[in-house]
Structures are given as structure tokens and as C-alpha cells.
Amino acid sequence: MDTKALTAAEIAAGLKKGDFSSREITEAYLKTAKSHSGDTHAFVVVDEDGALAAADESDSRRSKGGPVSRLDGVPVAVKDNMLVAGRRATAGSAILKDYVASYDATVVARMRQAGMPVLGHTNMDEYAMGSSTETSCHGPTRNPWDTERVPGGSSGGSAVAVAEGSAPLALGSDTGGSIRQPAALCGTVGFKPTYGRVSRYGLIALASSLDQIGPFARSVRDAADLLAVIEGRDPNDSTSVDLQTDWALPETYKDRLDGLKIGIPKEYFISGMEEGVEKAVQSAIRRFEELGAEIREISLPHSDFALAVYYILMPCEASSNLARFDGMRYGARVPAATLEETYRKSRGQGFGKEARRRIMLGTYALSAGYYDAYYLRALKVRRLIADDFIRAFTSVDCILSPTSPTVAWKLGEMLDDPLSMYLQDVFTVSVNVAGLPAISVPCGFSQGMPVGLQLIGRHFGDKTVLEAAYAFEQASGGFGEFVPAKGATSRQ
Amino acid sequence: MSLKPEEVEKIAGLAKLELAEDEKESFREQISSILDYVGKLAKADIGGADPMSHSVPMLNVLREDTVAACGKETRDAVVDAFPESESDMLKVKAVFS
Numbered sequence A: 001m002d003t004k005a006l007t008a009a010e011i012a013a014g015l016k017k018g019d020f021s022s023r024e025i026t027e028a029y030l031k032t033a034k035s036h037s038g039d040t041h042a043f044v045v046v047d048e049d050g051a052l053a054a055a056d057e058s059d060s061r062r063s064k065g066g067p068v069s070r071l072d073g074v075p076v077a078v079k080d081n082m083l084v085a086g087r088r089a090t091a092g093s094a095i096l097k098d099y100v101a102s103y104d105a106t107v108v109a110r111m112r113q114a115g116m117p118v119l120g121h122t123n124m125d126e127y128a129m130g131s132s133t134e135t136s137c138h139g140p141t142r143n144p145w146d147t148e149r150v151p152g153g154s155s156g157g158s159a160v161a162v163a164e165g166s167a168p169l170a171l172g173s174d175t176g177g178s179i180r181q182p183a184a185l186c187g188t189v190g191f192k193p194t195y196g197r198v199s200r201y202g203l204i205a206l207a208s209s210l211d212q213i214g215p216f217a218r219s220v221r222d223a224a225d226l227l228a229v230i231e232g233r234d235p236n237d238s239t240s241v242d243l244q245t246d247w248a249l250p251e252t253y254k255d256r257l258d259g260l261k262i263g264i265p266k267e268y269f270i271s272g273m274e275e276g277v278e279k280a281v282q283s284a285i286r287r288f289e290e291l292g293a294e295i296r297e298i299s300l301p302h303s304d305f306a307l308a309v310y311y312i313l314m315p316c317e318a319s320s321n322l323a324r325f326d327g328m329r330y331g332a333r334v335p336a337a338t339l340e341e342t343y344r345k346s347r348g349q350g351f352g353k354e355a356r357r358r359i360m361l362g363t364y365a366l367s368a369g370y371y372d373a374y375y376l377r378a379l380k381v382r383r384l385i386a387d388d389f390i391r392a393f394t395s396v397d398c399i400l401s402p403t404s405p406t407v408a409w410k411l412g413e414m415l416d417d418p419l420s421m422y423l424q425d426v427f428t429v430s431v432n433v434a435g436l437p438a439i440s441v442p443c444g445f446s447q448g449m450p451v452g453l454q455l456i457g458r459h460f461g462d463k464t465v466l467e468a469a470y471a472f473e474q475a476s477g478g479f480g481e482f483v484p485a486k487g488a489t490s491r492q
Numbered sequence B: 001m002s003l004k005p006e007e008v009e010k011i012a013g014l015a016k017l018e019l020a021e022d023e024k025e026s027f028r029e030q031i032s033s034i035l036d037y038v039g040k041l042a043k044a045d046i047g048g049a050d051p052m053s054h055s056v057p058m059l060n061v062l063r064e065d066t067v068a069a070c071g072k073e074t075r076d077a078v079v080d081a082f083p084e085s086e087s088d089m090l091k092v093k094a095v096f097s
Helices: A008-017 A022-035 A048-063 A106-113 A156-164 A180-186 A220-230 A275-290 A303-324 A339-350 A353-366 A372-392 A418-423 A429-434 A462-475 A478-482 B005-014 B021-043 B072-080
Strands: A043-046 A076-079 A118-122 A169-174 A189-192 A212-217 A261-265 A294-298 A398-402 A438-446 A449-457
Touching (some): A008 A022, A022 A043, A022 A048, A022 A118, A043 A156, A076 A156, A106 A220, A180 A449, A189 A220, A189 A462, A212 A220, A220 A438, A220 A462, A261 A275, A275 A398, A275 A462, A303 A353, A303 A372, A303 A418, A303 B021, A353 A372, A353 B021, A372 A429, A372 B021, A438 A462, A462 A478, B005 B021
Parallel strands (some): A076 A169
Antiparallel strands (some): A169 A212
């Protein structure tokens, strides 16, 4: 079975027809996942027993004619910051290397309920801090298009798993672009839902006001199907909201986009963008016009401040969230003579460089005398950025931009230059700052590497974004073009 | 702006992080350059903008003050995660000494 060529919808249809069982399909993905452990290293751990047990349950339910969900028996991978009861979840951090979760994250419980076998945990930047999946305590993940290059991050493992055919679907988390950017760099679809659409309960937090869980998939339809499984109000996450139920899954989507107004922010097309990326995105814009969409130039005047707002708010929230990792109740403890020394050593040795850097940055910005100048000021500019979007959405239905200013770069290239790495998030962070939905879909190539385009929607306008992306994907031929040719090329 | 070495020490103390000697200088430089970058917010005309902490309304979630039951398996998993324990109790260094 060629797992690289299958969408989740095709798997669901094959299971329904009886072409194969969930056990067979799950085994095929487990085999692919294991075969790439030495080259791309998408998975931190493959959970063969757990996945096959769930697959057998799904098969038995189906054979008895019991109720089956739309994605029943379709396997899925989860990022290593989502809890699965009885399984390790490390968030890529040495401080949690031996941590075994005591409960399921809400998204995991919902996928379990839907009969989806969980293939294992995928690699990520430590605590989701990074754009390259190089800061994991388990070592880096590599891009299946060119294993000398990064897959993007922080959900790099999930993006690679889907791109290389180690999983038909995967979950990632997106705080400043951590689903969309690796999706773009690996040639998959990645969707960050509106903040509040998906419960964060059981997600190891980076920045609680920005984090949102979302799907990676081979197609927009698959991403929408997985979103439908995981979304909705959860009493265990006070920021999750009741959703209107008028949302239709993609077979009702249209192939044309007549009447849709798409805004192109002039501030996003100025400097620093790779030429091939700009070309691919410009030709995608023409494709949208052919589909009947009306293209309008818009302005998001505070765009230039978005990255600065993000790189204050995120470390502030992270420094507070990561205070719980102190070697006391769980995680690694480095014994010392006093309690204070135990904290300092456990945290100093348990956290990697980037995590410590961001904790320091956040602690500084929140410390006495600096709070007003950094944190409070950033919250005010955050409002201005959100207002820019509200204003823009009075004249357009969605906003189009590149997902990332460049294609995937070489491993190690930016690891010691945090600011350059942070600048890679320039097109994605505003979306989290404003809490909006946004998708990345593949739209072409530059330097032989995939390029992604981003569509941003109104607050809870997730459906509009998915519909527009779906029509674009249909018109441009779907994912077939975005399969890494020979899979992972061997490392030199 | 450029952080002073003693400021780096102070932040590390507040954050309860032990830093290696060679890191103190590289962190000082890197954090200084990030602060330079984010300092551009000083130029934003914030007028009377309301601080925005979240993009959805924040509401308190209240429940009765009763203990919610938890299965033995969950309880054992929590206890197993303790870095140091004595019988079923979490062991820590003296808080007051």
C-alpha cells in the first residue's frame, strides 16, 4: 500500500467499501513511520500497540455494523505536546523526557471517540519554541524534500509525517505559525482554527492566549474533516466557545468563488521575500481571479508592529506557563542542598537554550519597572492589530499572503541567530495576535522546495477560509504535485 | 539597548534558572538585540487603545466546591510521575528552614 498517495477521505472510503481494514492501513502507516525514523525523524515515538488496538476496535465495530464515525479507523499522529493517557509526552524537552501523561487531551479523547488510531507522537521544537524543529531534545527533524533542510516548526514532525506518508492526518499546535509554516515548507495543508474553536485542555501550553490546535492533512477536505472531530466547547477550557452548528463538510463546497472578495495586504509584499515565493503567490492570486474571486488591495497599517508584539506577549506568557516545570511534582529533578537550588538546577539543566532564552526575555519584560513599557504596551498594540483586521474584513471576505517569506532553509543556518529565526514568522504571527483562522495550502515551488500560501479569515469565519482553499486546491490539481519525489533522500 | 551582566544575573534569579558561565554573555547579547527589535513598539501611536489580553471574552467558570472523583489508574499515574516520593507522598526539600 502506497501511503504517500492516499488522502484520509480515500482511506475512509476504502474502509467503508471493505477494500482494506483499519488494521491493514494502520500497519502500513506504522511501517512507513518506522522506516523514516533514521532519516527525517518525524516521530519521537511510534505507538504500535496503542494504534493497532484502536484499529482492531474500529474494525470490529464496523464488522458488527455498529455506528462508525466519518474518520473511523483512519490513523492520525499527534504532536508531542498533546497528552495521551499512559503515554509519554515530552514537548521536546529534556525536563519531561520521562513524563507519562495521566489523562487524554480533549482533542485526543475526541479522536479516540471517533475511532481514530493514534500512531504516536511527532517531534517538535522544545515547548513549541521555534520555526525549524531543531531545538527538540530528541534531535532535529528533516524535510522529506531535502533532508539537508529544516521542515519548519514548531510542529515539524507532524508536517513531515503527513508529507512523507507516515500519517494521513496529524495534529499540530500553532502559537505564531507553528502549523502553517511547517505545512508550507513541507508541501502539506495546515490549518489554524479561530482561537477558541478547539479545546487546549491537555495541550502543554506555550502562550495560552495564542495557542490553538489544528490539523495537518494532504487535502483541505481532510483538514476540515479532522477539525470537525476535534472542535467545540469543552468545559475544561474556559476559552473554548460554543460553535454554531451550521458548518458543512467539504462535499458541499463549491468549485467556483464568484463573489468572494480577497484582500491583498500591501504591507506584506514589500521586502525580504524570496523571489520564487513571491512568483508562486502572485500566480496563485491570478488563479483565484480565474475562479471568480475579486482581488482588492487592502491595508493592515500596524503590520510592522506584529512581530514585536508577538515576541513580547509570547515570552511573557511562556515564562509564566513554564514556571510549573520546577522539578517538584513531575518532570526531571536535579537534587541540590536547598529548595531554591533544586529549582535553579532542575530548570537550568532541564530546559534547552531557546526555552531558557524565552523565559529570560519574558521574565525581564514582566519584571518591576518594565511591565508598562513592554507587556502592557504590547497588549495595546495587539488591540490595534486586531482592529486593523476588523476594518479590513468590512470590505473583504478573506486575506491572502505568503505563509513564509522563504522556502525551507538548511539545518543549523539560523540556530544561533534567534532574531533572524523570529523574522520567519512575519506573515503568520498577526493571525494569532488577533485570534483569527488561517490556512496554508501548497501553491508552487521555489528552489525545488514547496511554497505555501496563507488565507486568513474573519473571527470564526473558518468555513470561508476552508471553502476558498478547497476551490483553489481543486483548480490547481490537488496534492498529487506535492509528494516528495523519492521520499527522504539519504543523508550525506 | 544593552543589558548589563548584573541584569542578566538578576533575571536568571527571578526566573529560577541556573545559567552556564559562557551562556551569560551570549544570552546578554541575544536578549539585548531582541529587546532592541521589540523596542520599536515605543513608536506605535497607541492613543486610547484598550489592552487586549485575549481574542475571546474571558469569563469565570465556577463550580460547586466538591471533590471530583478520579480513578485509581489516574491517581497512580500522577503519583508515578513524582520525581521523588515516600510511600505515596511527594517528597520535597524543606520549604522553611
